Amino acid sequence: MGHPPLEFSECYLDSPEFRETLKCYELELDRTSRFLKDVIKDGNSVINAIKGYSLAVQKFSQTLGVFQFDFIGDSLTDDEMNIGKKDQIGVTKDKRKKFEKESEKYYSQLEKHLALSVKKKESLLQEADDVLDKERATFYESSVEYVYQVHQVQDRKKFDVVEPVLAFLHSILTLNNLTVEMTQDFTPYKQELQLSLQNTRNHYESTREVMEDLMKKMKNPSFICQSHTMQGYLYCHEKWALGMTWVKYYCKFHKDNRTLKMVPCEQKTTTKQLTLRSCIRRKSESIDKRFCFDVETSERYCFHVCFRRNAPVTFQALSEGNRKQWMEAMDGKEPVSGRPIRAHSVELNEVGFKFVRKCVNFVETKGLTQEGVYRTVGSNIQVQKLLNAFFDPVCPGDVDFNSDDMDIKTITSALKFYLRSLSEPLLTHGLHDNLILAAKSDNLDHRLSEIHALNYKLPEKNRDMLALLIKHLVNVCSQSEENRMIPSNMAVVFGPTLMRAKEETVAAMLDIKFQNIVVEILIDNYQKCGGGAGGVSNQCGGGGVSNQCGGAGGVSNQCGGAGGVSNQCGGGAGGVSNQCGGGAGGVSNQCGGAGGVSNQCGGGGVSNQCGGGAGGVSNQCGGAGGVSNQCGGAGGVSNQGGVVVLQCGGAGVSNQCGGGAGGVSNQCGGGGGVSNQGGGAGGVSNQCGGAGGGAVWWWWWC
Structure with a gap:
């Protein structure tokens, strides 16, 4: 779930909503910080485990490498040599223990037997001989069995031990093979992720400078009043049971319907709303507070307190400049300070169509294959000179595009500047939100059909100009192998040119990428549905x-x-x-x-x-x-x-x-x-x- 954008204007207003939004961002930053710490910690654990695994594999390899089977006979077969080089075997000790026990018992009995004196009775000597014969037979039997077991061990160890080791090695190799297959399966996702990262980086680079300019504008408080909504903190003079008091509110004034919404800051009570009729500056000698102004409302009862019908409500602003802004927004009688006006705007007329056609013809004739066409910018002096000459009120359109002073960069920059200078963007303010909403749709078919349908709602002259321009951009993109301007790159250039929000806000800056998507869809869809064989113009x-x-x-x-x-x-x-x-x-x-x-x-x-x-x-x-x-x-x-x-x-x-x-x-x-x-x-x-x-x-x- 995304967070609402942090507007620069909110920094000046410092509204409760701004504080709540800022708190959400701070919590997100804390969560991100913990996430990064966990990633670093777990990553180090993985690295240490890999190091330990590597050391264990090296030790295992050394053990297998230095082990050598002893063998019986003069030489080994090739298979025996091959197995003997690879594995080790454990020695069974059962037969050896029996052999050693019987050997010790036999030789002990033999020593006792040899120590008998000849003076002993014949029956005792005969009995001792029989016992020694039995011990010798038992010793020989254990010795033969032990020797047989030694031969068995020497022969069987080459496969009894090697098979489990080989299975173990097979498991390791299978793991490595799965790693290779997983790497191959991961390759398309990695490439897609790299492309997404590149697009995200390009979007960041394209919006960073615009956002910096907006930040600089917002550092000037007078710029805030250009919005259709005036908001900020005000103190309201209210009458309570024990007398008059000043209550702090966060107020929002909507210029369209002239409503004033008041949110209490100290008490969590119901939000109040007034409909303004007039606004008058409060004379300094009539009240002991500074920066006050009176507001006449259509409501009879306000703030749970009964006022006289049409009685004014007194507000105190935070400063003299702040009071002027409030009165300017409310059409008060206080003199209105100068408001910044758009430096230069033009209308979409026949002269504009003529200018665009000349630019399009020039580009398609001389610069269709130039690398970075429309992405690279020309000299601002030459661009202004061309525009001033072409849109001269006395003799409009009297410009020779074939002169030596004309180059591709100047023409393309002038075309973009003209489209950006229109009093209303080519895709109009009225359709801006709907186009952005369509571009945000996850369903590609719905996205395409919705943008297609919205194009029919454009004014006729806007639709004609859009048709002329998009057809030209399709022709430019058709030479992308030479000019490197694929539809997505062209959309980055013409997205903010053809679409523009009514107000410059951070939210509008964040929607630039969706403006680019709209233009990219127009270009791609024109290639599918318009032009080519059997096309109609x-x-x-x-x-x-x-x-x-x-x-x-x-x-x-x-x-x-x-x-x-x-x-x-x-x-x-x-x-x-x-x-x-x-x-x-x-x-x-x-x-x-x-x-x-x-x-x-x-x-x-x-x-x-x-x-x-x-x-x-x-x-x-x-x-x-x-x-x-x-x-x-x-x-x-x-x-x-x-x-x-x-x-x-x-x-x-x-x-x-x-x-x-x-x-x-x-x-x-x-x-x-x-x-x-x-x-x-x-x-x-x-x-x-x-x-x-x-x-x-x-x-x-x-």
């Missing part, structure tokens, strides 16, 4: 309709004139080029291409001219001053690009074309209006209609 002028489409097998339609239609289509084989113009209801169609149709009509009459390759043309025209062209049949036009059928009636133009890949289907109708409908793989479908040459077309967004 619509441009209209006057009362007519101007549609221009390009791409393989595409359609380029341009219409102009009062109620007239001017269609121009081009493309590959099977393309159609129609150009219409003239007076009201006049039609001029010109079509070309392999096996195409060329029709030209003007005025109120009918002029049809058809030409092309193989395949005849059948034209049928009718209607008062109208044109009805129908081409087809055996003598029709049939190309790999499709079949073209032109049908026109009334004062309008109705063109319908269909076919295979690259085919074009245009259908136009209405009182002087244009309706284009197309089909076929790679084709273009445009539908426009309306009386008096009006036009309705699909937005560039798809």
